[in-house]
Amino acid sequence: MTMTLPLFASFEDITMSYDTLHDLLIAELQDIHSAETQLLAALPLMVKHATTTELSEAFTTHLADTRQQVDRLVKIFTTLGVTPKGDTCKGMQGVLAEAAETLKKKGDPLVIDAAIIGAAQRVEHYEIAAYTSAIALAKSMKHTDVVKHLEASLAEEQSASELLTSIGDSKVLAKAPGMPTAGSKSR
Numbered sequence: 001m002t003m004t005l006p007l008f009a010s011f012e013d014i015t016m017s018y019d020t021l022h023d024l025l026i027a028e029l030q031d032i033h034s035a036e037t038q039l040l041a042a043l044p045l046m047v048k049h050a051t052t053t054e055l056s057e058a059f060t061t062h063l064a065d066t067r068q069q070v071d072r073l074v075k076i077f078t079t080l081g082v083t084p085k086g087d088t089c090k091g092m093q094g095v096l097a098e099a100a101e102t103l104k105k106k107g108d109p110l111v112i113d114a115a116i117i118g119a120a121q122r123v124e125h126y127e128i129a130a131y132t133s134a135i136a137l138a139k140s141m142k143h144t145d146v147v148k149h150l151e152a153s154l155a156e157e158q159s160a161s162e163l164l165t166s167i168g169d170s171k172v173l174a175k176a177p178g179m180p181t182a183g184s185k186s187r
C-alpha cells in the first residue's frame with residue numbers, strides 16, 4: 001500500500017519560486033529564523049522541567065545563545081536587505097511538539113531528564129543541519145559576513161549538543177534506574 005504524505009498531496013500553497021541560489025538562501029534563513037524564534041519560547045519550559053541542575057543550566061545558557069543567534073540572523077537580513085518574515089518552520093514545530101509531549105511525562109526524574117536530553121538533541125541536530133546547509137549556500141555565493149555569523153551560530157549548536165551528551169553520560173544515564181528491580185513495575 002502506498003501512503004501519501006498530506007504535505008505532498010497538494011502544492012497549492014507554494015508561493016515562492018526558487019530561481020536563484022539567493023532565493024533559496026533567503027528562504028532557508030527565514031526558516032532558521034522561525035526555528036530559533038520557536039525555540040526561544042520553548043527553552044524556558046525545558047529549563048523549568050529539567051531536574052538535573054547541570055541540564056537546567058545548559059538550557060539557560062542555550063537560551064542566551066539562541067537570543068544571540070536571532071540577533072545574528074537579523075543582522076544578516078539587514079545585510080541582505082530582506083525581512084525575516086517567512087513561513088513557520090514546520091520541522092522545528094514538529095520537533096518541539098514532541099519535546100512538549102516529553103515534558104508532560106510522569107515517572108522517574110532522571111529517566112525523564114534522559115528523555116528531555118533526547119528531545120533537545122533532536123532540536124540541536126535539526127539546527128545543525130539547517131545551519132550547515134545555509135553556510136554551504138552562503139559560501140557558494142561568497143557572502144563572507146553571512147558565513148561568519150552562521151558559523152558562529154553553528155559552533156554554538158555543536159557545543160550545545162556535545163554538552164548535552166556529556167551531561168547525559170555523567171549526570172543522568174549513570175544514575176538513572178536501569179533494569180527493573182524487584183517490586184518495581186516492569187513492562
Ligand SMILES: [Fe+2]
Pocket residue numbers: 036039066069127157
Ligand atoms: Fe539555535
